[in-house]
Amino acid sequence: MKEILDAIQSPDSTSADFAALPLPESYRAITVHKDETEMFAGLTTRDKDPRKSIHLDEVPLPELGPGEALVAVMASSVNYNSVWTSIFEPLSTFGFLERYGRTNELAKRHDLPYHIIGSDLAGVVLRTGPGVNAWKPGDEVVAHCLSVELESSDGHNDTMLDPEQRIWGFETNFGGLAEIALVKSNQLMPKPGHLSWEEAAAPGLVNSTAYRQLVSRNGAGMKQGDNVLIWGASGGLGSYATQFALAGGANPICVVSSEQKANICRSMGADAIIDRTAEDYKFWKDETTQDPKEWKRFGKRIRDLTGGEDIDIVFEHPGRETFGASVFVTRKGGTITTCASTSGYMHEYDNRYLWMSLKRIIGSHFANYREAWEANRLIAKGKIHPTLSKVYSLEETGQAAYDVHRNLHQGKVGVLALAPEEGLGVRDHDKRAQHIDAINRFRNI
Numbered sequence: 026m027k028e029i030l031d032a033i034q035s036p037d038s039t040s041a042d043f044a045a046l047p048l049p050e051s052y053r054a055i056t057v058h059k060d061e062t063e064m065f066a067g068l069t070t071r072d073k074d075p076r077k078s079i080h081l082d083e084v085p086l087p088e089l090g091p092g093e094a095l096v097a098v099m100a101s102s103v104n105y106n107s108v109w110t111s112i113f114e115p116l117s118t119f120g121f122l123e124r125y126g127r128t129n130e131l132a133k134r135h136d137l138p139y140h141i142i143g144s145d146l147a148g149v150v151l152r153t154g155p156g157v158n159a160w161k162p163g164d165e166v167v168a169h170c171l172s173v174e175l176e177s178s179d180g181h182n183d184t185m186l187d188p189e190q191r192i193w194g195f196e197t198n199f200g201g202l203a204e205i206a207l208v209k210s211n212q213l214m215p216k217p218g219h220l221s222w223e224e225a226a227a228p229g230l231v232n233s234t235a236y237r238q239l240v241s242r243n244g245a246g247m248k249q250g251d252n253v254l255i256w257g258a259s260g261g262l263g264s265y266a267t268q269f270a271l272a273g274g275a276n277p278i279c280v281v282s283s284e285q286k287a288n289i290c291r292s293m294g295a296d297a298i299i300d301r302t303a304e305d306y307k308f309w310k311d312e313t314t315q316d317p318k319e320w321k322r323f324g325k326r327i328r329d330l331t332g333g334e335d336i337d338i339v340f341e342h343p344g345r346e347t348f349g350a351s352v353f354v355t356r357k358g359g360t361i362t363t364c365a366s367t368s369g370y371m372h373e374y375d376n377r378y379l380w381m382s383l384k385r386i387i388g389s390h391f392a393n394y395r396e397a398w399e400a401n402r403l404i405a406k407g408k409i410h411p412t413l414s415k416v417y418s419l420e421e422t423g424q425a426a427y428d429v430h431r432n433l434h435q436g437k438v439g440v441l442a443l444a445p446e447e448g449l450g451v452r453d454h455d456k457r458a459q460h461i462d463a464i465n466r467f468r469n470i
């Protein structure tokens with residue numbers, strides 16, 4: 026592994042040098058274990074502690090198949106899907122690996138008693154499998170997390186519709202929270218040169234998801250002037266949705282849970298901000314009964330901020346707790362676009378407000394390769410910036426996932442894999458200097 030790191034850090038290394046590097050038989054990786062899936066039985070979601078289920082193991086290097094690449098991972102990031110994996114909710118991810126393993130001989134590699142998790146990476150290609158022409162050893166890359174087979178016709182308009190669509194490092198093995206990752210070559214994209222490894226690894230999953238959900242025609246198709254209600258506007262998804270709204274000439278109405286987070290939104294350029302803790306919205310009277318009066322109070326607050334206008338697009342992901350309010354505050358003909366249900370997936374809303382006002386609910390999930398590429402291109406052009414707040418070592422991944430589970434973090438949380446320290450991997454110093462304040466906006470807060 027030392028030889029690999031030396032090659033990455035040497036400015037003189039060529040593609041041939043990387044191709045000639047011997048690959049290790051094993052590497053360090055963040056895992057959850059199949060024989061521990063019941064370890065949190067009986068506990069509430071909140072009390073399930075990722076620090077107990079997340080392990081750092083030495084694992085064997087997987088065989089490289091056609092259309093695939095082995096990547097030396099310099100840095101990765103924590104996504105909420107790794108929180109779900111680590112608390113075995115809503116179901117154990119080993120079921121996904123078993124199901125994938127049954128599909129063909131090569132996919133059997135994924136069905137193991139351990140799951141190497143993680144759906145982001147920035148690093149360097151070490152080897153490519155047969156049939157890979159677009160990438161070569163030595164390429165500095167980031168990887169998006171869409172894994173598809175594309176044998177069926179269904180996915181050929183929009184690859185997210187492939188029946189064998191999976192999220193890498195969640196529904197497949199050999200994810201990014203490791204020193205080496207196995208990806209399909211059509212997950213690879215160029216690493217933005219003005220960013221360090223950990224900065225480049227941070228946006229991938231959430232930036233691509235927010236791009237499809239909010240900007241793409243497959244999602245809400247946001248346009249200039251739209252009022253966009255963004256839940257968790259300084260969180261993983263929300264910090265990119267807020268940037269897309271601002272960069273696209275829309276008006277973000279940012280919901281956050283503290284003054285500190287409100288200030289982060291202001292620093293991004295937003296001025297319509299709702300602190301849901303300070304204003305104490307209680308959309309549910311009890312576990313089963315919502316309070317439409319509270320939807321109205323929330324809607325009135327939005328009207329105060331917009332000069333009397335309602336919401337064109339809701340960027341939804343908290344789910345059960347907020348969905349009734351989200352449907353209510355959307356304007357006639359508006360759109361609620363949802364990609365998640367952090368607070369519960371059995372949503373309840375008053376359907377009269379949906380059909381009588383011709384509103385639409387759009388389900389959105391990750392992004393196709395083109396959408397992920399366009400989202401990454403905006404990062405590379407310095408139009409959208411990473412929202413990295415804190416960086417942990419691979420050994421500390423359990424704590425990093427705990428922070429995200431308990432909503433103790435801001436923006437994105439990074440993890441160093443092979444990178445020995447933060448700040449390495451920057452190739453375009455001039456562009457970095459142009460954007461340095463925006464790049465550091467979330468750091469250490």
Ligand SMILES: C/C=C/C(=O)SCCNC(=O)CCNC(=O)[C@H](O)C(C)(C)COP(=O)(O)OP(=O)(O)OC[C@H]1O[C@@H](n2cnc3c(N)ncnc32)[C@H](O)[C@@H]1OP(=O)(O)O
Binds near residue numbers: 105106115116192230
């Ligand atoms: C990029 C980052 C993303 C995120 O962070 S997202 C957040 C994290 N992700 C999640 O929380 C999602 C986790 N996944 C799940 O909870 C489950 O994954 C799903 C609920 C999405 C799917 O459930 P399942 O049980 O895996 O699959 P089924 O499709 O429900 O299959 C169950 C059986 O139901 C049959 N079935 C499906 N559709 C129909 C139909 N329309 N009519 C009749 N039967 C149907 C199937 O065939 C199958 O059957 P048979 O068990 O016999 O194989």
Ligand SMILES: NC(=O)C1=CN([C@@H]2O[C@H](COP(=O)(O)OP(=O)(O)OC[C@H]3O[C@@H](n4cnc5c(N)ncnc54)[C@H](OP(=O)(O)O)[C@@H]3O)[C@@H](O)[C@H]2O)C=CC1
Binds near residue numbers: 231260280281367390
């Ligand atoms: N389908 C897909 O492709 C994707 C789905 N996801 C899912 O989206 C969800 C959010 O992910 P991500 O943004 O990375 O997570 P983060 O935890 O980084 O951010 C979510 C933010 O939502 C807000 N929030 C949390 N709970 C509630 C609640 N009950 N009511 C109102 N606001 C709430 C919090 O902000 P605050 O406290 O400031 O209000 C929190 O910071 C997860 O469930 C994740 O699995 C994520 C990426 C892709």
